[in-house]
Amino acid sequence: MTVKVGIPRALLFYYYFPMWNGFFRALGADVILSSNTTKAILDKGVRQSVDDACLPVKLFFGHVLDLKDRVDYLFIPRMVSVERKEYICPKFLGLPDMIRYNVPDLPPILDVTVNVSRSEKNLFKAFAEVGRVFTSNPRTIRKAYNRGIEEQERFHRLNHLGYLPHEAIEQMGRGLLNQNHSPARQGDMTIALVGHGYNIYDSYISMNLIQKLRDMGVRVVTPDNLTGTIIEEKSAELPKKMFWTLGKRMIGSAFHYMRSDSIDGIIHVASFGCGPDSFTGEIIERHLRRRRNIPFLNLTIDEHTGEAGIITRLEAYVDMIRLRRAAQ
């Protein structure tokens, strides 16, 4: 019987699923995803985690609960660092521990540490460690690792072509791997949505933000559509290196989009109680307001955010941009 590895559809799923999926499948495992976020999943997560955790972490608990009885292993890597001298967020450093001591009756957790802060080579070491749970053949592991890297590169290519990560993951799932064209999008304006992937691409959590904007005739771009080079270059304008990888992507993309003629507005999406967002959001907002040339909207979401309120604010914001344009 094939081994079932469970991956929660939350947090870094939106950044690294293709790599993880490619790796485990090449090792002969079945990859099982938790269901799409629902109210029930979120509620369960909220009940199982500490009150003070941020929404995305609570939601992660919910996805673990959804998945745990259906799989042989849960893949919850300790994602310390994915780029040199950077971190993601303290909560990712403690994630496997938080899960282990708060969710009863768990299957074994594959909680290998991914830390490339000092050396990129550690990435392979981490995957090799996981691989040894499945096979003792180092060549199989090496091959599976390369497979994962390939998938991840395909994923990035799709992102840079204009597919949003959740769309790219879906495309890849359907076997459409060698896309060369940007997706066709209707609309008379483009808005950059800047936020953590697990907030903006989870349609339940974001209250379908992307679709709503598209329905209003807006094309949506995000930090993930930009290449690493642009992000590095633009975020380097800060006097001190931004040490949160996702925060760096948000700041780099905001600095890039605020100068781009094809961008009509920037929306920053933050989680209630998110530590890094409170800083990156502040820096982005201050820089944008100083330039005064691009309309900015800050949306903070938590488990109580009302959908009606969000729609009203979005509509007002999009109308304002259209009026501004008409006046020019």
Place this chain on the structure above:
Amino acid sequence: MKVTFPHMGNMYICLKAVLTSLGVEVVVPPMPSKKTLTLGTQHSPEFACLPLKINMGNFIEAYEMGADTILMAGGVGPCRFGYYAQVQREILEDMGLKMKMVVLEPPQKHISELLIKIREVTGSSSWIDVVRAIRFGWHKARAVDEVEDVLHRIRPREYEPGRADVVYKKALKWIDDAHDRNELKDAISKARQELDAIPVDNGREVVRIGIVGEIYVMLEPFVNLEVEKQLGRLGVEVERSIYLSEWINDHLFMGLLKIKGSKEARKHAPPYVNHFVGGHGQETIGSTVLFANRNYDGVIQVQPFTCMPEIVAESIIPTVSRDLGIPTFCLIVDEHSGDAGVLTRLEAFVDLLARKKEKNTVKNTVLQSSEKKGEQVCADI
């Protein structure tokens, strides 16, 4: 150049000593107050952690007193502290307050990196003078810790509650006023004498509580709602998991001096927290384990609202509490915290510990049993 810095408990005594003995003009911001908090909150991001907001308040108040340069510590993540100075600089710029920021980043390789930064403020002083000044500041920090140690022992045992605190206040002033090592030695012995003269009931059965958590909230009485003093009045002997001089050694001297530091606490965090999680998250867990091993009656975790490392710790502390049979209580503070509710909850917690202790003492003498049971209480204020 008039140099200021943010408050963190009694840190000002130490910083002021270093700077003034190098001939730098110093503006110590007023001790944090409601006004500081209001000013800081008004100009800071809503979801920033509380220390950043109080820092902002300190800077604005110091600016009003004529300060033009800020001395601030830095960091390389993953916690927010490493980016405090950057966000604060942006805010000051938009407010139009012209203040230069000198950020002391933790030395990556050698302590000289830190010394070079310090010279940006101290100008032409010789190396020897700089080192001597830092040593002097360090001794002041040790002096403060020494006095606090005695204070914590006396508070729950004094016949007339409040006397020790009066002496403590005076002692801080004597330490602060000392111009050289000799005067400092005099200050310490005077403080010890006065403290020792306070009548205490040494036979009194006191509850012992360890305080763990986020460093700023632990060290700054204004934001922790004077939790140590409150507990002292309730007949509790407290011990903090970290003292000022230990923090300075760990963070600014890279652990160069061989005194007790956070290493020991970190060693005891596994299997609960198996990795560094930023800030003092791992130390919070490790220190809780250590307090349990030393048979403390309870542990109080203090943290600012939205503090990332402490949330990791908070979600794991209940397990430690259950496994090791040590009751824990968590105190979360933000700009809306008031002390009325806190005192009631603290009292309830201390009561619980006192009853448990009584029961255990009886049980231990009669049955020699050491059954353990943990309880976890959480207060969000």
